[in-house]
Amino acid sequence: MKRNLIYMDAKSSKFWNIDQAGNSFTVTFGRIGTDGQSLTKSFPDEATAVKEAAVLIKEKLGKGYVDTAASGAATGIAVTTVDDHIPFIAFSSINHREDISENIGTFVGRRVIDYDPEKPIKPDGVYRFRSDWENNEVIPNLEKYLESDEALETTALVFGAWHGDDPDQTSNIIVEALVNGKDRLPKLAALYIGDITSEENEMSWIKQSDLSPLLPAFPKLELLRARGGDGLALASAEHGHLRALALETGGMDVSVIRSVCTAKLPNLEYLELWLGTEEYGANYTVADLQPVLSGQLFPKLKYLGLRNCQRADELAGVIVNSPLLQRIETLDLSLGMLTDEGARALLLMPLNTTLKKLNLHYNYISEGLIRQLKALPLVVDASKPSNMDTDDEWRFVAVGE
Amino acid sequence: MILAPEEAAQAIRSGRISEPIRVAGRLDLKNFEGENLPSALHCYELDARDSKLTGLPDDLKIDSRLVLDNCNRLKSLPEGLSAGSISLRNCSSIQALPERVSTWFLDMTGCSQFETWPNAGTIHNGSLILRNCTRLCQLPSWIERLAHLDLAGCVALREIPDGLTVSSWVDVGGTGISGLPPSMQGASLRWRSVRVDERIAFSPTQLTAKEVLAEKNAEVRRVMIERMGYLRFSQEARAKLLDQDRDGGGTRQLLSIDLEKDEPLVGLSCFCPSTGRQYFLRVPPKMKTCHQAAAWMAGFDDPSLYRPQIET
Numbered sequence: 001m002k003r004n005l006i007y008m009d010a011k012s013s014k015f016w017n018i019d020q021a022g023n024s025f026t027v028t029f030g031r032i033g034t035d036g037q038s039l040t041k042s043f044p045d046e047a048t049a050v051k052e053a054a055v056l057i058k059e060k061l062g063k064g065y066v067d068t069a070a071s072g073a074a075t076g077i078a079v080t081t082v083d084d085h086i087p088f089i090a091f092s093s094i095n096h097r098e099d100i101s102e103n104i105g106t107f108v109g110r111r112v113i114d115y116d117p118e119k120p121i122k123p124d125g126v127y128r129f130r131s132d133w134e135n136n137e138v139i140p141n142l143e144k145y146l147e148s149d150e151a152l153e154t155t156a157l158v159f160g161a162w163h164g165d166d167p168d169q170t171s172n173i174i175v176e177a178l179v180n181g182k183d184r185l186p187k188l189a190a191l192y193i194g195d196i197t198s199e200e201n202e203m204s205w206i207k208q209s210d211l212s213p214l215l216p217a218f219p220k221l222e223l224l225r226a227r228g229g230d231g232l233a234l235a236s237a238e239h240g241h242l243r244a245l246a247l248e249t250g251g252m253d254v255s256v257i258r259s260v261c262t263a264k265l266p267n268l269e270y271l272e273l274w275l276g277t278e279e280y281g282a283n284y285t286v287a288d289l290q291p292v293l294s295g296q297l298f299p300k301l302k303y304l305g306l307r308n309c310q311r312a313d314e315l316a317g318v319i320v321n322s323p324l325l326q327r328i329e330t331l332d333l334s335l336g337m338l339t340d341e342g343a344r345a346l347l348l349m350p351l352n353t354t355l356k357k358l359n360l361h362y363n364y365i366s367e368g369l370i371r372q373l374k375a376l377p378l379v380v381d382a383s384k385p386s387n388m389d390t391d392d393e394w395r396f397v398a399v400g401e
Numbered sequence: 402m403i404l405a406p407e408e409a410a411q412a413i414r415s416g417r418i419s420e421p422i423r424v425a426g427r428l429d430l431k432n433f434e435g436e437n438l439p440s441a442l443h444c445y446e447l448d449a450r451d452s453k454l455t456g457l458p459d460d461l462k463i464d465s466r467l468v469l470d471n472c473n474r475l476k477s478l479p480e481g482l483s484a485g486s487i488s489l490r491n492c493s494s495i496q497a498l499p500e501r502v503s504t505w506f507l508d509m510t511g512c513s514q515f516e517t518w519p520n521a522g523t524i525h526n527g528s529l530i531l532r533n534c535t536r537l538c539q540l541p542s543w544i545e546r547l548a549h550l551d552l553a554g555c556v557a558l559r560e561i562p563d564g565l566t567v568s569s570w571v572d573v574g575g576t577g578i579s580g581l582p583p584s585m586q587g588a589s590l591r592w593r594s595v596r597v598d599e600r601i602a603f604s605p606t607q608l609t610a611k612e613v614l615a616e617k618n619a620e621v622r623r624v625m626i627e628r629m630g631y632l633r634f635s636q637e638a639r640a641k642l643l644d645q646d647r648d649g650g651g652t653r654q655l656l657s658i659d660l661e662k663d664e665p666l667v668g669l670s671c672f673c674p675s676t677g678r679q680y681f682l683r684v685p686p687k688m689k690t691c692h693q694a695a696a697w698m699a700g701f702d703d704p705s706l707y708r709p710q711i712e713t
Binding site for chain 1: 425426427445446464465466485486488505506525526527528546547548549567568569570589596
């Protein structure tokens with residue numbers, strides 16, 4: 001028996017392969033792109049080897065690894081070439097709350113490198129452009145990069161803080177520069193606009209802009225991820241190829257939800273919305289999400305994340321009645337204010353559906369109900385950050401300000 | 402004809418519409434002065450709150466939200482009305498919902514005349530909010546599983562039909578409902594938005610002052626006192642006597658009960674001179690005398706000005 005598992009998040013991209021034959025198995029693991037290291041273990045008989053292998057596989061799946069066969073993902077190094085689509089697992093970035101406090105180390109499974117005009121461009125890296133307070137070279141550096149031969153092969157780009165010493169500077173400068181340089185980026189498949197930690201700029205202070213001009217400019221785009229809700233818009237979005245949309249905010253304006261619901265994205269497989277709290281601009285009701293939950297949008301959707309949400313309990317009550325659960329694989333209500341009330345609703349989840357995974361990381365659910373949730377025939381992440389304040393009277397989403 | 406939301410709103414407000422129109426976004430017709438909308442209108446969302454609409458065209462098509470809050474002239478809605486969510490808050494002229502109405506979220510808060518359900522419809526998956534629909538006497542059995550059912554303030558409602566289910570909560574605050582049907586066993590209960598248990602909601606006579614005083618959550622405690630009745634609570638909780646005198650009904654007492662993390666509960670215990678029934682009427686905690694409390698209830702801030710000839 002052979003199983004090939006991979007894991008990707010904002011910090012790492014790893015593989016873990018197991019090959020069991022007879023009374024032993026060999027585990028090979030390491031960073032994607034390396035050969036990794038191997039360990040072989042022998043047991044008194046084959047039955048024990050099979051059992052021990054199954055225990056390890058279950059443990060890995062519980063930690064967020066996915067089976068490359070099941071996810072249709074490519075193994076090995078070439079995870080983001082255009083012909084070879086981005087593996088589904090690479091669409092997610094922030095898995096746990098502590099990931100928010102650091103800049104990403106990997107994006108779509110590849111190492112992120114800060115662009116330095118003095119250094120040669122490495123073809124296997126994903127380049128990040130960002131400013132600090134003293135000097136804002138984001139746009140000049142991007143323009144320099146676009147002139148290089150490597151730009152033509154670029155599949156992924158990351159933008160960090162773009163505001164320099166002008167806190168009002170919106171991401172529109174990036175959108176414009178990218179749209180103007182679109183002919184130099186014919187293979188662009190993945191874009192992250194807002195790899196910004198709270199130390200650089202609080203999430204609610206990040207000045208976003210209308211990102212929709214990017215869609216017609218990059219017809220091969222598969223993943224669009226953005227952080228920051230202020231000024232964020234996605235007017236009349238239309239894209240025949242986009243597979244993943246992730247919008248991280250501390251408070252999402254209802255107009256953004258409306259834009260997502262009216263967008264024409266027939267290939268969307270992954271939708272991650274950080275809805276946030278009223279304190280930081282969230283002004284939607286659960287009814288505004290009805291078009292998504294009705295299951296009439298996005299026929300290929302496999303992952304739905306309604307994260308960082310003040311109304312997680314209310315949402316959970318509606319989601320368990322949603323026909324969408326009959327066809328998605330992952331439901332993600334993590335980073336929000338989910339309590340026992342929402343947990344009880346989730347226990348009514350229809351089973352024997354396509355749903356495989358429930359992400360409830362960072363929640364206010366009591367131990368007893370967490371045990372009941374974990375007994376569901378799904379991979380359930382109901383972990384809490386070690387420093388989480390589970391005070392009954394003061395609850396908050398993972399990221400507001 | 403496809404119009405941008407702003408163009409469509411302008412055209413409809415000026416009455417310049419003669420052909421079918423499609424609006425890709427949210428059509429804002431707040432405070433609209435007309436009695437009806439043009440026919441063959443299709444939009445993603447329609448917000449016509451505070452407008453003078455008396456009805457809606459039969460062929461209106463809404464994809465997501467229909468908001469008609471405070472349209473107090475709105476009398477009827479078209480048969481087969483369908484939208485992701487329908488908000489009819491304070492539509493005080495609505496008596497009935499139309500046949501074959503279909504939605505996930507229906508908010509009829511304050512529809513004080515609403516009493517008649519259609520024979521068939523589809524309301525499911527989301528929230529049915531019927532807050533303060535004071536004339537409503539019954540719920541139809543065709544409602545499918547909801548997430549939330551808010552019946553708070555439906556004072557004429559005495560039961561929930563068996564067969565109804567909720568995946569999350571039902572709010573029964575201030576209704577005459579005395580228990581959940583078998584199909585709803587295990588649902589979370591609320592009393593005017595406060596999470597309560599079955600005893601508080603349905604067996605208030607079992608509550609004791611001791612457990613009320615032991616309840617740490619001030620909101621739950623308030624509901625428990627409301628359910629027990631102030632009078633019984635004040636009698637059981639060994640209230641402190643602040644003042645005592647006599648009025649037309651007999652002995653009158655100003656009582657105070659200390660509550661954890663809350664202001665003390667102060668009230669005037671008195672007898673009705675006509676019926677002889679005893680009452681406990683809550684007053685602000687700063688009241689010092691029975692006379693001052695009675696004056697406050699009559700609207701006098703200065704008790705010396707309150708000199709009733711007779712209290713009946």
